[in-house]
Amino acid sequence: MAELKATLTGRDERFLERSLNGSMWEIILQVGAPLALYQGLNQLFTILDTMMASHISEESVSAVAYLSQLNLMLSALGGGLAVGAGIQISRAYGEGNFPLVRRRVSSLYVICLGLGLTLLLSILPFTDRFLRMAGTPDALIAVGTQYFTVQLFVMLIQFLNNVYIAVERARGNSQRIMFLNFLVTAVKLSMTALFVYVLESGLVMIAVASLLSQLTLFVFAVKNSLAGDGAFSFSKDAISFDRLTTRPMLRQSVPVITEKALFAFGKTVVNAMSTLYGATMVGAMGVSNNLGGITTNPQNGFQEGAAAVISQNYGAGKHARVLKAFYAVLGVNMLIGAAISGLELWQLDALARLFDSGSAEFHRQIVMVYRFEALGAVPLGVNAAVLALLYGLGKTELTLLLNFARVFIFRIPVFWFLQHGTSLGEMSAGVVMLVSNFSSGVLAAILAALVIRRYRKQYGV
Numbered sequence: 001m002a003e004l005k006a007t008l009t010g011r012d013e014r015f016l017e018r019s020l021n022g023s024m025w026e027i028i029l030q031v032g033a034p035l036a037l038y039q040g041l042n043q044l045f046t047i048l049d050t051m052m053a054s055h056i057s058e059e060s061v062s063a064v065a066y067l068s069q070l071n072l073m074l075s076a077l078g079g080g081l082a083v084g085a086g087i088q089i090s091r092a093y094g095e096g097n098f099p100l101v102r103r104r105v106s107s108l109y110v111i112c113l114g115l116g117l118t119l120l121l122s123i124l125p126f127t128d129r130f131l132r133m134a135g136t137p138d139a140l141i142a143v144g145t146q147y148f149t150v151q152l153f154v155m156l157i158q159f160l161n162n163v164y165i166a167v168e169r170a171r172g173n174s175q176r177i178m179f180l181n182f183l184v185t186a187v188k189l190s191m192t193a194l195f196v197y198v199l200e201s202g203l204v205m206i207a208v209a210s211l212l213s214q215l216t217l218f219v220f221a222v223k224n225s226l227a228g229d230g231a232f233s234f235s236k237d238a239i240s241f242d243r244l245t246t247r248p249m250l251r252q253s254v255p256v257i258t259e260k261a262l263f264a265f266g267k268t269v270v271n272a273m274s275t276l277y278g279a280t281m282v283g284a285m286g287v288s289n290n291l292g293g294i295t296t297n298p299q300n301g302f303q304e305g306a307a308a309v310i311s312q313n314y315g316a317g318k319h320a321r322v323l324k325a326f327y328a329v330l331g332v333n334m335l336i337g338a339a340i341s342g343l344e345l346w347q348l349d350a351l352a353r354l355f356d357s358g359s360a361e362f363h364r365q366i367v368m369v370y371r372f373e374a375l376g377a378v379p380l381g382v383n384a385a386v387l388a389l390l391y392g393l394g395k396t397e398l399t400l401l402l403n404f405a406r407v408f409i410f411r412i413p414v415f416w417f418l419q420h421g422t423s424l425g426e427m428s429a430g431v432v433m434l435v436s437n438f439s440s441g442v443l444a445a446i447l448a449a450l451v452i453r454r455y456r457k458q459y460g461v
Contacts, residue, residue, distance in 0.1 A: 005229035006102040006238075012231070015172040016093065019312045024324040028306055028332065034174035036301030036336075038181045040294065048189060070131070070268060071151045074119060076260030078112050078159030083304075084253025086166030087391055090308045093170060094315030098231040099238075103245045106238035108163050109225070111246070116159035120152055127152075150207035157214040164221035167232050170308050180220055188213035255396035259403035266407030270432075273415055277365075277426040284365035285429055287355045291370050292433075295340040295377045296384070299333045303384040303391075310392025319459040323452065326389040333381035341377035344370070365426070372430030379441020386444035395451065402444055410436035 008016075019027055085108045092100040123130050127149050131141050168177050191212050195205035225234045240246070267289075274281045306329035313321040344351060348367055356363035383402065390399045414435050418428035455461070 006098040006231040007229050008098060008231055011173075012171050016312070019172065019309055020094065020316050020318055020321070024309075024321060025328050027309055028302070028325060028328040031169075031172050031174050031305035031309060032302035032329065032332065034178035034301075035169065035305045036298035038174070038177050039297035039301035039304075041181050041185050044185065048192065070148065070264075071155060073261050073264035073268065074123070074152075075155050075158060076264055077115055077119060077257055078155070078162050080257030080260045081108065081112055081115070081249075081253045082162035082166040083391065084256040084396060085163075085249035086170050087307060087311045087394065088249045088252055089167065090170040090311035091315035091394075093231070094312035096316075100245065101231040102233065102235065102238045103240045104249060105163075105167055105225075105232055106234045106236070107240055107246050108166075108249065109160065109234055110239055112159045112163050116156040120156050124149070124152055146204040147207045150204055150211055154207065154210045154214055157211070157218050161214060161217050161221055164217075164225060167225070169304060171232050172308070174305060176224075180217055183220075184213045184217050187216045252394055252396050255400040256391075259396075259400040263403045263407055266412060269412055270407075270415060273412070273419065274429050276419060277429065280359070280362050281365055281426060281429060283355075284362060284369050287352070287366045288369040288373050288430075288433070290355075291344055291351060292341075292373050292377070294344060295337055295374075296380050298336050298340070299381050299384040302329050302332050302336070303388040305329075306385070306388040307391035310389060311394075314392060314394075319455075320461045322389075322392065323455070323461065325392070326385060326448075326452075329388050330382065330385035333385045334378055335381075337377035337379075337381035341374040345374050365429075368427065369430040369433065373433040373437065375434050376437025376441070379438045379444075382441040383444040386448040389448060389451065393451070393455075398447060398451070402440065402447065405443055406436055406440040410439040 018030075085104065089101055089104050089108075092098075092104060127145060128141065131145065131148065165177055168174070188209055191209035192206055195201040195209060199205070225232075227233050229235075271282050271285065274285050306325050310322050310325045313319075313325065348370060349363075352363050352366040352370075355366060383406075387399050387402065390396070390402075411432055415428060415432040418424055418432055422428070424431060
């Protein structure tokens with residue numbers, strides 16, 4: 001194990017030097033901007049899926065919105081592992097322990113492959129039963145069962161792709177992430193347009209287009225992950241499940257997996273509650289969530305980039321720079337929240353027309369929900385910046401608390417109260433988004449103040 005080869009490229013050496021000693025604003029923008037664009041393009045996937053589904057039927061829009069949350073709940077296992085383990089990879093990188101970096105990278109691929117296959121084989125034979133257990137309306141099961149089945153295979157490939165993206169993010173190679181996502185976007189859009197508009201296929205082919213696009217990324221992931229003796233490349237000889245290699249990754253990942261699964265499950269519950277106002281309200285909330293993602297996904301991109309930089313500096317003992325990174329990402333994310341949500345509100349009628357399938361009632365519901373949701377964009381920017389700090393410091397139990405509170409304290413109970421204790425009616429679907437997003441930002445700010453105060457005292461910064 002001690003003789004394992006794990007070298008750094010010249011580019012990796014230069015990036016680590018800038019991360020630990022360069023201008024913090026520059027490094028946050030350098031790492032975060034391509035990741036923000038990457039996240040924004042991922043959101044474009046979802047939005048275009050919804051738009052093209054609306055070309056098929058209103059029910060298809062609701063099916064995509066509902067089933068996407070179920071898929072996110074399942075994908076939380078691989079996504080959470082990639083996030084939590086990626087932070088530990090970044091920390092070993094900052095410490096200069098490059099053989100440990102390679103062991104963690106290689107072991108993470110094997111863990112995610114095994115878990116992905118287990119999840120796929122456990123659900124695939126019982127798809128209908130699983131959808132009913134999740135409270136999926138019968139009308140959406142009829143429309144979306146095959147779509148969801150294909151999405152299970154998409155999920156397996158994404159498990160491995162998430163590891164690759166996490167590894168590239170840890171080494172600051174966000175330009176490569178951006179380039180590959182442009183390629184994936186081109187495949188996704190061209191295939192979806194072909195299936196829906198030219199071949200006039202059903203909803204399942206939208207999922208097939210997603211599968212083809214993820215397979216495209218997977219080909220590059222395999223090629224780049226098997227390159228030589230680099231610290232960030234895969235090697236069967238580097239696979240290890242000892243305490244030093246895997247235990248920190250798993251310990252940090254478990255709260256992240258839990259928070260992501262609970263968050264997606266909570267959204268599924270909210271979708272089910274919204275059916276009180278008709279099946280199209282599920283679609284309206286899904287569209288509103290997509291419009292909100294135009295703001296929050298870039299914020300999440302900066303969050304992920306900053307978390308890696310924070311972890312690297314924390315591992316290297318650069319404690320003052322950890323706080324500089326947090327303040328930089330906080331400023332960027334608040335600005336993103338104000339600017340993008342403001343532009344969306346300005347053009348909200350035009351945006352809603354892209355999704356309403358020509359239905360005036362559906363259009364009205366979309367506009368009503370998003371007018372409230374958009375007001376929480378700046379507080380969500382604060383929330384994302386605080387998550388970056390907590391992830392980077394390894395305090396994933398606090399990130400679990402934040403995301404649990406956002407859905408299971410500030411959203412579901414509030415939605416129930418608005419539905420049964422007020423006369424707001426369907427407006428409750430919008431009001432609850434404002435309440436949960438704003439409250440999440442406030443709670444995040446309070447936690448950040450407490451953590452920073454203790455951190456300054458502990459490290460004398």
